[in-house]
Amino acid sequence: MEKALLSVRKLHKEFEGNTILKSIDLDVNRGEVIVIIGPSGCGKSTFLRCLNGLEDIQGGEIYLDGKKLQKNAKNISSVRQKIGMVFQSYDLFPHKTVLENILLAPVIVQKRKRAETEAEAMALLEKVGLADRKNDYPRQLSGGQKQRIAIVRALIMHPEVLLLDEITAALDPEMVHEVLQVVLNLAKNGSTMLIVTHEMTFAKAIADRVLFLEHGEIAEESRNPKAFFEMPGTERARQFLKSFEY
Amino acid sequence: MDLDVMISYLPLYKDALLLTMRIGWQGAAIAVVIGLLGSAGIHFKIPIVRYMVYAYTQLFRNTPLLVQLFFIYFALPKIGILVSPEVCGTWGLGLLGGAYMTETFRSGLDSIPKIQSESAESLGMSRSQVFRYVILPQAVSSSVPGLVANIIFLLKETSVFSTISLMDLMFTAKDLIGMYAKTIECLVLLVIFYLIMLLPVSVLGDLLERRLRHAEFGD
Amino acid sequence: MQSLGIDVLFKGTNFLRLLSGLWVAVRISLISVSISILVGLIVGVLMTSENRILKAVFRIYLEIVRIMPQMVLLFIVYFGTTRVFGWNLDAEIAAIFVFSFWGIAEMGDLVRGALISISKIQYESAMALGMNGKQVYYYVILPQTIRRLIPLSINLITRMIKTTSLVMMIGIVEVLKVAQQIIEANRRSSPNAAFGIFAVVFLLYFLICWPISRLSVSLEKRWS
Numbered sequence: 241m242e243k244a245l246l247s248v249r250k251l252h253k254e255f256e257g258n259t260i261l262k263s264i265d266l267d268v269n270r271g272e273v274i275v276i277i278g279p280s281g282c283g284k285s286t287f288l289r290c291l292n293g294l295e296d297i298q299g300g301e302i303y304l305d306g307k308k309l310q311k312n313a314k315n316i317s318s319v320r321q322k323i324g325m326v327f328q329s330y331d332l333f334p335h336k337t338v339l340e341n342i343l344l345a346p347v348i349v350q351k352r353k354r355a356e357t358e359a360e361a362m363a364l365l366e367k368v369g370l371a372d373r374k375n376d377y378p379r380q381l382s383g384g385q386k387q388r389i390a391i392v393r394a395l396i397m398h399p400e401v402l403l404l405d406e407i408t409a410a411l412d413p414e415m416v417h418e419v420l421q422v423v424l425n426l427a428k429n430g431s432t433m434l435i436v437t438h439e440m441t442f443a444k445a446i447a448d449r450v451l452f453l454e455h456g457e458i459a460e461e462s463r464n465p466k467a468f469f470e471m472p473g474t475e476r477a478r479q480f481l482k483s484f485e486y
Numbered sequence: 487m488d489l490d491v492m493i494s495y496l497p498l499y500k501d502a503l504l505l506t507m508r509i510g511w512q513g514a515a516i517a518v519v520i521g522l523l524g525s526a527g528i529h530f531k532i533p534i535v536r537y538m539v540y541a542y543t544q545l546f547r548n549t550p551l552l553v554q555l556f557f558i559y560f561a562l563p564k565i566g567i568l569v570s571p572e573v574c575g576t577w578g579l580g581l582l583g584g585a586y587m588t589e590t591f592r593s594g595l596d597s598i599p600k601i602q603s604e605s606a607e608s609l610g611m612s613r614s615q616v617f618r619y620v621i622l623p624q625a626v627s628s629s630v631p632g633l634v635a636n637i638i639f640l641l642k643e644t645s646v647f648s649t650i651s652l653m654d655l656m657f658t659a660k661d662l663i664g665m666y667a668k669t670i671e672c673l674v675l676l677v678i679f680y681l682i683m684l685l686p687v688s689v690l691g692d693l694l695e696r697r698l699r700h701a702e703f704g705d
Numbered sequence: 706m707q708s709l710g711i712d713v714l715f716k717g718t719n720f721l722r723l724l725s726g727l728w729v730a731v732r733i734s735l736i737s738v739s740i741s742i743l744v745g746l747i748v749g750v751l752m753t754s755e756n757r758i759l760k761a762v763f764r765i766y767l768e769i770v771r772i773m774p775q776m777v778l779l780f781i782v783y784f785g786t787t788r789v790f791g792w793n794l795d796a797e798i799a800a801i802f803v804f805s806f807w808g809i810a811e812m813g814d815l816v817r818g819a820l821i822s823i824s825k826i827q828y829e830s831a832m833a834l835g836m837n838g839k840q841v842y843y844y845v846i847l848p849q850t851i852r853r854l855i856p857l858s859i860n861l862i863t864r865m866i867k868t869t870s871l872v873m874m875i876g877i878v879e880v881l882k883v884a885q886q887i888i889e890a891n892r893r894s895s896p897n898a899a900f901g902i903f904a905v906v907f908l909l910y911f912l913i914c915w916p917i918s919r920l921s922v923s924l925e926k927r928w929s
Contacts, residue, residue, distance in 0.1 A: 294829055324833070344844060350835075
């Protein structure tokens with residue numbers, strides 16, 4: 241079997257005495273799209289944040305391409321460059337234009353040449369349909385546009401894995417579509433992604449694998465999303481899915 | 487420090503405090519009225535009035551109270567407008583404060599999203615009902631922090647009244663120091679009396695602000 | 706009707722004297738503002754500290770500045786400390802000390818406000834892009850903090866200039882004092898000069914403060 245791109249072993253996370261994540265094991269293969277669902281507070285967002293070293297973990301290990309990931313370690317920056325992340329709230333830098341937002345990290349972190357990076361940025365902007373907004377400031381954009389820029393900003397780092405944390409949860413419904421379309425295209429082109437979402441139709445369409453998280457544990461895992469969404473194996477997942485009218 | 491001296495000064499300070507507070511609060515009341523009218527003039531874009539209000543607020547916000555008082559007290563009589571020190575203090579403070587209050591209330595009014603008045607109108611309310619029941623209560627509660635800050639600012643500004651020979655706290659302290667040279671005693675009393683005047687306002691203002699914030703957002 | 710004092714203004718060096726009086730007030734303000742901004746930056750960062758003692762100290766400091774009129778502080782420093790410690794204090798030094806004491810508190814509070822208003826997600830998304838701590842501060846946090854602070858600091862300058870009119874009360878000859886002197890000297894020949902002279906002083910203050918406060922407002926609008 242192919243060696244996993246991202247491996248999580250016995251990941252344990254506590255916060256102020258409460259256990260948030262219990263002994264999570266997961267292997268993510270290259271090109272795989274994993275959708276994580278579960279009730280709010282189940283730890284799914286925290287899980288993504290651990291994978292990017294934004295949270296301290298109290299036990300277990302995370303490996304990317306065989307390299308161990310540790311918060312506060314010297315190599316954290318280089319690992320993070322390989323793991324892109326997009327957050328729920330629009331997190332563009334308000335004092336920089338769209339293009340500057342995209343170019344900042346590749347130029348100062350990866351020390352890439354501005355000219356060629358800019359060409360790549362423009363190509364990516366073209367793909368998400370926002371090339372004409374390159375000189376706008378974030379406050380001039382709609383929520384959906386900001387999220388598409390945030391995705392581009394993550395993509396330009398050439399990440400091996402992309403973490404998407406409820407990226408449509410704060411959007412008006414009519415803007416959700418334009419963002420999901422971008423993500424579906426990424427999946428088609430073979431990007432490796434871990435996606436936390438409440439959009440069930442989207443989850444069904446995009447997932448290679450579904451994780452149902454509850455009380456900090458993987459309560460159910462399915463490599464057949466269609467079957468999972470029609471007939472989950474566990475009662476809890478059935479209850480959870482029933483609460484969504486989709 | 488000579489306690490007996492301080493006690494003997496108390497009645498003088500008490501009178502000065504009462505005068506300072508009377509003028510301070512009257513000025514603040516005038517300021518609130520001017521502020522409400524002025525902000526309405528700007529918010530509802532009343533022609534001509536809004537430009538006059540704008541000129542007034544800019545003029546009074548960008549000059550010191552001391553200069554305003556000198557102008558009212560020493561300059562206006564030369565063109566036939568005579569005012570007593572007390573009237574000068576009250577209206578000087580009122581005009582200065584009015585300019586600040588106008589700004590505070592205006593930003594309170596502007597902070598209410600348009601959808602609020604639209605949804606109220608869609609419920610069949612008249613425009614004056616919308617203003618009275620929907621806009622005004624919200625504008626007032628979002629203006630409270632600014633209002634409290636302005637009142638404290640105005641009460642502090644009363645300290646320049648001594649220059650137009652009003653017998654306020656500052657005047658009394660200065661007068662007594664000049665007369666008996668009990669500098670420390672006079673200054674300590676001055677601080678104590680300003681605390682009496684301003685500490686309750688500061689504390690109450692904080693409480694009010696906190697309560698309103700809870701009422702508004704429910705947490 | 707007699708002249709309202711405009712002729713007095715242009716008699717001899719009167720107008721120049723007024724301007725140099727204004728310069729005294731502006732000079733004291735600029736020195737105090739510079740001290741306030743520099744020290745206020747440090748104090749503001751310290752104010753975000755979780756240390757209890759530090760928090761209590763700053764709380765008391767801010768409350769003193771919030772409720773004590775600057776005039777009272779001026780009297781305490783100029784008349785009170787000279788009496789208690791028996792030293793000779795230059796009035797201008799006393800004024801700069803008091804206005805800086807006030808300005809540092811104001812500036813510190815502004816800095817604290819600006820720092821805590823930058824959301825955690827800004828730090829996190831910068832880190833998620835692989836930036837190290839220094840890069841996050843230099844490229845993401847600092848520019849945003851400074852943008853928020855520049856209009857507020859400019860605003861502090863106008864407030865400082867307005868407040869310095871108080872220094873005439875401790876015997877510094879600034880514009881109001883010069884105005885009084887001019888009016889007094891011309892009382893016979895031009896008894897109504899008070900109107901023209903004080904109107905001009907009013908206007909001078911406005912002409913200095915108004916452009917500065919417009920600048921502050923427009924920067925704030927542009928960067929918000």
